[in-house]
Amino acid sequence: MTTAGKVIKCKAAVAWALNKPLVIEEIEVAPPQANEVRIKIVTTGVCHTDLYHLFEGVNKDDFPIVLGHEGAGIVESVGPGVTEFQPGDKVIPLPFPQCGKCRFCKSPKTNQCADAWNTDSMKSSEDSRFTCKGKKVLQFFGTSTFSQYTVMNQMAVAKIDPAAPLDKVFLLGCGICTGYGAAVNTAKVEPGSTCAVFGLGAVGLAAVMGCKAAGAKRIIAVDIKPEKFVKAKVFGATDFVNPKDHNKPISEVLTDMTNGGVDYSLECIGNVEVMRSALESCVKGWGVAVIVGFTNKDDFAARPFQLIAGRTWKGSLLGGYKMKTGVPEMVKAYLNGKIKLDEFITHNMTLAQINDAIQLLEHGKCIRTALSVSPP
Secondary structure: OOOOOOOEEEEEEEEOOOOOOOEEEEEEEOOOOOOEEEEEEEEEOOOHHHHHHHHHOOOHHHOOEEOOOOEEEEEEEEOOOOOOOOOOOEEEEOOOOOOOOOHHHHOOOOOOOHHHHOOOOEOOOOOOOEEEOOEEEEEEOOOOOOEOEEEEEHHHEEEOOOOOOHHHHHHHHOHHHHHHHHHHHHHOOOOOOEEEEEOOOHHHHHHHHHHHHOOOOEEEEEOOOOOHHHHHHHHOOOEEEOHHHOOOOHHHHHHHHOOOOEOEEEEOOOOHHHHHHHHHOEOOOOOEEEEOOOOOOOOOOOOHHHHHOOOEEEEOOHHHOOHHHHHHHHHHHHHOOOOOOHHHEEEEEEHHHHHHHHHHHHOOOOOEEEEEOOOO
16 A cells, blocks of 8 residues: 555654653654655664763754654655655665755755755754654654654755665764765875874774774774774774873873874864874874764863974865765775674664663764564
8 A cells, every 4th residue: 555645654752851861652644745755764883972862952842753864765755846756765864965056056066955054953843744642743853763754854864875785884974984985085094194083983983984994004093892892903903002091191002002192082082182183193294084973962161382393283074975875985985895783783772772772872882783574
């Protein structure tokens, strides 16, 4: 029985309030409107950005909401004006759109988009296609992959190779592109260089993989959990440093190890103090430090001479990829064996176990959990 043009009732993990467990609810998902696509989500991951909103959000009006922004699925139906997609297409929802028309989209210098600048991370209640118990439910980044179905604007959806396994390539919706691209696109790591990656979650490990792909000869993995070093070696790390093993600042440790500092450092945690350490770990004259980890809670600081001496401090959003075109390219890279994805997945669960998956990530007990949302 076709569902096109009809309201779909399905399961979703709803966050009703700040710092409270998600609740599996039956929600109603309205049909797609003009330029929108309704997607059946097959697999989703849990990202630290989801946790940031759930545990550190500051506005009670940001709830109720369906979180999740790293997923993959199949187009169920399309709204008026949609010509790029058709039912049955395999797609990856994007937490950042690409309209293709604005000055940002037309510039090779950035992956920003004017339509993203004009929207909050949550759809307003008027725009959300979700309803639960008679109440509008917000969509996180306009995405919401913690639901069996979601509705998105077509400019924030990427069509991918039909051969792609959705239970693997969902990772490219956020974390892997973020880390890998930070190394190859933002830092522009050069062959023969020395790099340091701070934080060995999925984003950090993807940054390690990017440094290796770019030809770095030495990749120093930095984390306070030594059990993560085994996994980092799989992705290309050559050295491992646990700051807790030293009685001096990590920047001094790395400076001593590298005869003056690393060529590139990537902070993949979202901690402003570590961001400063990453900058101070760079060699003067040409060192590049990239802020990759997400936070918007605290100010960051450094002494001006760190930059006057020739270092560069820059940020990276989603690895610098123009996602609508970049994600399909990364999917092809995976299918051609040029990047790893399977190795990031340490746990497989169902949507009903979403709170367990959140706990694993919160306590650093997993790299990525693949959550089965709907049967493909």
